[in-house]
Amino acid sequence: MVMTMTDNFPLIFQDVYKQYPGVQALEEVSFSIPTGQIVGLVGPNGSGKSTLMKLAAGLLRPSRGEVRVLGRTPGRWTKARVAFMPEVDHLYPWMTVGQTIDFVSTFFPDWESDRARELLDLLELPAHRPVGKLSKGQRARVRLLLTFARSATLVLLDEPLSGIDPPSRTRVVNGILSGFRPESQSVIVSTHEIFETESLFDRVIVLSGGRVSLDAEMDQLRAGYGRSLRGVLEEVLP
Amino acid sequence: MAQELFKNDNLRLDNSRPLYQQIIDAVKRAVARGDLGPGHQIPSQRELAQELQVNPNTVQRAYREMEYSGLVTTLRGTGTFITSDATILQDIRRDMATQALRRFLDELRALGYSGSEVLDMVAGSIGAGTTEQQKDGDDHDR
Numbered sequence: 033m034v035m036t037m038t039d040n041f042p043l044i045f046q047d048v049y050k051q052y053p054g055v056q057a058l059e060e061v062s063f064s065i066p067t068g069q070i071v072g073l074v075g076p077n078g079s080g081k082s083t084l085m086k087l088a089a090g091l092l093r094p095s096r097g098e099v100r101v102l103g104r105t106p107g108r109w110t111k112a113r114v115a116f117m118p119e120v121d122h123l124y125p126w127m128t129v130g131q132t133i134d135f136v137s138t139f140f141p142d143w144e145s146d147r148a149r150e151l152l153d154l155l156e157l158p159a160h161r162p163v164g165k166l167s168k169g170q171r172a173r174v175r176l177l178l179t180f181a182r183s184a185t186l187v188l189l190d191e192p193l194s195g196i197d198p199p200s201r202t203r204v205v206n207g208i209l210s211g212f213r214p215e216s217q218s219v220i221v222s223t224h225e226i227f228e229t230e231s232l233f234d235r236v237i238v239l240s241g242g243r244v245s246l247d248a249e250m251d252q253l254r255a256g257y258g259r260s261l262r263g264v265l266e267e268v269l270p
Numbered sequence: 271m272a273q274e275l276f277k278n279d280n281l282r283l284d285n286s287r288p289l290y291q292q293i294i295d296a297v298k299r300a301v302a303r304g305d306l307g308p309g310h311q312i313p314s315q316r317e318l319a320q321e322l323q324v325n326p327n328t329v330q331r332a333y334r335e336m337e338y339s340g341l342v343t344t345l346r347g348t349g350t351f352i353t354s355d356a357t358i359l360q361d362i363r364r365d366m367a368t369q370a371l372r373r374f375l376d377e378l379r380a381l382g383y384s385g386s387e388v389l390d391m392v393a394g395s396i397g398a399g400t401t402e403q404q405k406d407g408d409d410h411d412r
Contacts, residue, residue, distance in 0.1 A: 070325050205323055214326050230285055231324045251288040251328065260285035
């Protein structure tokens, strides 16, 4: 089998800039993410995390530089191949969890029904309860199910823990671990809940003021600094 | 199975040290204590990743290093087992003891205790019986 660069790196950013009117959201951002990694994308509010995620999902275009998703320029097609879990939730409250799964499954060609059933168990979700009656943590897990029931090569989770109370965060983190397929997937998790998530990451990319201020393997970081990610950030971030 | 492995370690990882190393250390401690004997099965990588809430790659790295050093063997489709090689297991136990001793001595030296003071304190807190054993051990080394 011929392996190309892009087989190994489902996501590549090359010298990417993104400007909004009057705001420089991203500057000189370069990195590549190989298959099999869970990457934490961290940084303060307004550091460019969401912009980066949207660029990777094909929802925005860079002002300069190049974004490659599975070797191609992202666009409309990306939706079918990249699983993007946005921070806000678009679920219908009147549908049951089971109905939601059936409904969403029709949108995606890479949907795996067996996988969805398996995740329903793993994530301990009540199939017959309406979405409107679920707790925030349960809703977050429904969204994880919908994201990981696809055989997408690239999975983007935008702030998966936001608004979820600490006791349920563990279950969401476990949900990410249950869903992740290291042999065929890469996952990017943007978050500022570092405490709960840092053991999940192989690697961390830290954004500050739209630039990458740190990009490192987690265990190398721990060995080098002798501190947790939180401690390292206190040193690294201005 | 993971519970057994981390019985006295509270199943809690310290985020300021490499996680894969802590997994290896936990297995070594369980071996040194005798909680994991020769040929005992340890959790699958997937299981342990879930249990500890860490990335599967981190667990994989720990297992790979333990395989490399001969501490465990993975049999395809069956699982991962502690080696039955008694010398490796003895070495690990001895190694862990040496490390603990070094940490202990470093701390007491930092507090200004001399070698003989440390010996007296150890003898005093363990009791006369153990002191005899220690003397025997000393003679052995000479």
